[in-house]
Amino acid sequence: xKTMANTRIKDSMIDRIFVGAIYVFLVLVLLAVLYPLIxxxxxxxxxxxxxTSGRVWLLPVNPTILGYTSIFKNPQIIQGFSNSLFYTVVxxxxxxxxxxxxxxxxxxxxxxxxxxxxFLLVFTMIFDGGLIPLYLVVKNLNLIDTIWALLLPxxxxxxxxxxARAFFQSTIPDELVEASEMDGCSDIGFIxxxxxxxxxxxxxxxxxxxxxxxxxxxxxxxxxxxxxxxxPLQIILRSILILNTDTSANIQEMLKMQGLKELMKYSLIVVxxxxxxxxxxxxxxxxxxxxxxxxxxx
Amino acid sequence: xxxxxxxxxxxxxxxxxxxxxxLLNKSATLKKIKKHWxxxxxxxxxxxxxxxxxxxxxxxxxxxxKDYSVVKGxxxxxxxxxxxxxxxxNSPNFALLIKNTLGLSIYGLIVGFICPIILxxxxxxxxxxxxxxxxxxxxxxxxxxxTVIMVSIIILFLSPSAGLLNNILGxxxxxxxxxxxxPSYFKSIYVWSDVWQNAGYATIIYLAALAGVDxxxxxxxxxxxxxxxxxxxxxxxxxxxxIIIVLLILNxxxxxxxxxxxxxxxxxxxxxxxxxxISTYVYKIGLLGANFSFASAVGLxxxxxNFILIISANTISKKFSSSSLW
Numbered sequence: 001x002k003t004m005a006n007t008r009i010k011d012s013m014i015d016r017i018f019v020g021a022i023y024v025f026l027v028l029v030l031l032a033v034l035y036p037l038i039x040x041x042x043x044x045x046x047x048x049x050x051x052t053s054g055r056v057w058l059l060p061v062n063p064t065i066l067g068y069t070s071i072f073k074n075p076q077i078i079q080g081f082s083n084s085l086f087y088t089v090v091x092x093x094x095x096x097x098x099x100x101x102x103x104x105x106x107x108x109x110x111x112x113x114x115x116x117x118x119f120l121l122v123f124t125m126i127f128d129g130g131l132i133p134l135y136l137v138v139k140n141l142n143l144i145d146t147i148w149a150l151l152l153p154x155x156x157x158x159x160x161x162x163x164a165r166a167f168f169q170s171t172i173p174d175e176l177v178e179a180s181e182m183d184g185c186s187d188i189g190f191i192x193x194x195x196x197x198x199x200x201x202x203x204x205x206x207x208x209x210x211x212x213x214x215x216x217x218x219x220x221x222x223x224x225x226x227x228x229x230x231x232p233l234q235i236i237l238r239s240i241l242i243l244n245t246d247t248s249a250n251i252q253e254m255l256k257m258q259g260l261k262e263l264m265k266y267s268l269i270v271v272x273x274x275x276x277x278x279x280x281x282x283x284x285x286x287x288x289x290x291x292x293x294x295x296x297x298x
Numbered sequence: 299x300x301x302x303x304x305x306x307x308x309x310x311x312x313x314x315x316x317x318x319x320x321l322l323n324k325s326a327t328l329k330k331i332k333k334h335w336x337x338x339x340x341x342x343x344x345x346x347x348x349x350x351x352x353x354x355x356x357x358x359x360x361x362x363x364k365d366y367s368v369v370k371g372x373x374x375x376x377x378x379x380x381x382x383x384x385x386x387x388n389s390p391n392f393a394l395l396i397k398n399t400l401g402l403s404i405y406g407l408i409v410g411f412i413c414p415i416i417l418x419x420x421x422x423x424x425x426x427x428x429x430x431x432x433x434x435x436x437x438x439x440x441x442x443x444x445t446v447i448m449v450s451i452i453i454l455f456l457s458p459s460a461g462l463l464n465n466i467l468g469x470x471x472x473x474x475x476x477x478x479x480x481p482s483y484f485k486s487i488y489v490w491s492d493v494w495q496n497a498g499y500a501t502i503i504y505l506a507a508l509a510g511v512d513x514x515x516x517x518x519x520x521x522x523x524x525x526x527x528x529x530x531x532x533x534x535x536x537x538x539x540x541i542i543i544v545l546l547i548l549n550x551x552x553x554x555x556x557x558x559x560x561x562x563x564x565x566x567x568x569x570x571x572x573x574x575x576i577s578t579y580v581y582k583i584g585l586l587g588a589n590f591s592f593a594s595a596v597g598l599x600x601x602x603x604n605f606i607l608i609i610s611a612n613t614i615s616k617k618f619s620s621s622s623l624w
Binding site: 012014015018019022023025026029030032033034036037039040051052053054098099101102104105106108110111112113117120121124126127128129130131132133134135136137141152153154155156161186187188191212215216218219223234237238241242262265266269272273276277280284288292 | 327330331333334336337338340341343344345347348350351352353354355356357358359361372417420421423424429432433435436437438439440442443444445446447449450451453454455459460462464465468494498502503506525526527551558559563577580581584585590593594597598600601604605608609
């Protein structure tokens with residue numbers, strides 16, 4: 001509707017210059033976003049010497065897949081990858097379940113105590129106990145250095161609850177609830193027969209939001225985990241990409257393969273971003289939807 | 299909590315007779331709960347999560363006023379009052395931590411807040427639907443990159459040996475520079491890489507608000523002979539102002555709680571003087587140094603300042619405009 005209104009405005013000379021300037025600005029912004037991404041992919045397919053001597057500019061130089069083959073030879077990366085998949089799948093399942101279990105009752109006007117619980121939820125957004133008290137709670141529950149430390153403390157995200165509640169409020173009218181009550185349908189029966197089938201869009205939003213969160217999660221693993229075999233991919237990435245410590249290679253090999261290591265970093269960035277990038281086309285549409293439900297109605 | 303106690307009272311609800319008003323109210327409440335007992339049961343599990351991982355830690359902040367020892371536990375440790383707060387305020391790190399934290403977050407707040415608005419206003423002027431869609435898809439993408447990967451990219455690109463930025467500067471005959479080793483560059487690196495990663499995604503909400511601006515206002519602007527820039531200033535910006543204010547309040551409330559992950563990962567011994575902030579300090583003192591009480595005091599100080607900031611921002615906004623969080 002708005003674009004129609006725009007086209008009806010006859011562009012004056014000033015306007016045409018202005019629109020031209022906007023296009024130039026946006027093209028520059030797009031180049032600034034795109035170029036680093038293209039460079040990373042191109043570098044990941046170039047030869048080690050081309051990367052270390054800075055001969056890569058736009059397209060791969062002396063193309064190889066050496067960087068990628070060396071990633072799949074690294075047992076740490078493989079383990080981190082599979083651990084992260086586990087944390088993402090199980091963690092997302094737990095998070096989505098409890099988010100819906102909390103959001104649906106809160107969306108019902110007849111639910112006693114919803115105001116108090118909403119207050120308790122929102123309050124956590126403006127005040128929190130801090131890192132150390134939370135760490136001590138996790139410690140006292142004996143969750144330190146177990147998979148549960150990554151699955152439970154961060155399971156409930158308040159923002160997601162608010163989005164889901166807004167969705168239920170707008171898609172499940174009170175009349176529907178009343179009608180089902182007249183038919184003698186229990187609350188649980190109503191949830192399985194009516195609410196969940198209608199909630200598919202919000203479930204998709206929640207799954208995607210939580211999955212991206214869990215796949216990218218790093219801090220919880222840093223503070224709660226000690227055993228290497230439990231490390232998610234992000235921790236392994238940090239030790240290889242940022243700390244430059246790769247325990248799997250001995251020093252001589254490392255010196256010989258210095259160039260390969262630099263190359264591997266680019267390949268690793270590409271590989272570890274793939275799970276999220278594969279989801280991206282779906283993610284984008286649903287994230288936008290989710291953001292809008294949460295912001296406009298919440 | 300209320301659910302729990304209410305549920306255990308349930309069997310009594312029949313025995314309560316409406317002899318006076320209080321009892322009548324109570325039994326009405328119980329009836330409501332009883333009618334939807336399945337929903338109360340359902341909400342019980344997530345409430346356990348909320349209480350265990352949000353509210354128990356809030357109670358746990360008492361260790362900031364105690365000399366916490368692992369052996370004695372939280373309840374058994376001795377009270378020390380404000381000892382750790384005084385210790386923090388008097389420590390040589392205090393001024394530096396506050397300066398870095400505020401410097402980084404205010405710089406980030408201003409730049410990170412204005413860029414998405416400008417981008418959204420520009421995207422809103424695009425009439426070619428395909429170009430607009432492409433621009434949006436591309437600028438949202440970096441949002442999904444993890445912090446670890448983002449920091450790795452920054453480190454690789456800024457590397458003094460064969461980093462992309464130095465290669466480019468080399469073309470203009472500028473000597474290689476160790477950007478991350480220079481404390482004076484740290485803030486800009488942090489803030490502008492954040493803009494690169496998040497500005498596109500942050501436009502979603504503004505674009506939605508812009509799509510909702512009343513078309514009659516554009517008609518009126520046209521009749522008044524406004525050009526495009528005047529239309530942006532007089533129609534678009536006032537149209538999205540309420541959402542701008544709400545987001546600004548939310549952002550002000552988090553001024554002291556900078557993202558720990560990115561700063562911690564970008565830190566190195568050379569830039570530590572401008573990169574040490576409250577959250578990284580709490581992590582180092584508390585978890586790496588096992589000084590739980592001191593770190594909790596610092597963390598609590600942080601939370602309280604945030605709390606005061608968000609409340610004041612909201613109050614001010616309520617006074618001068620109709621937009622507020624509550």
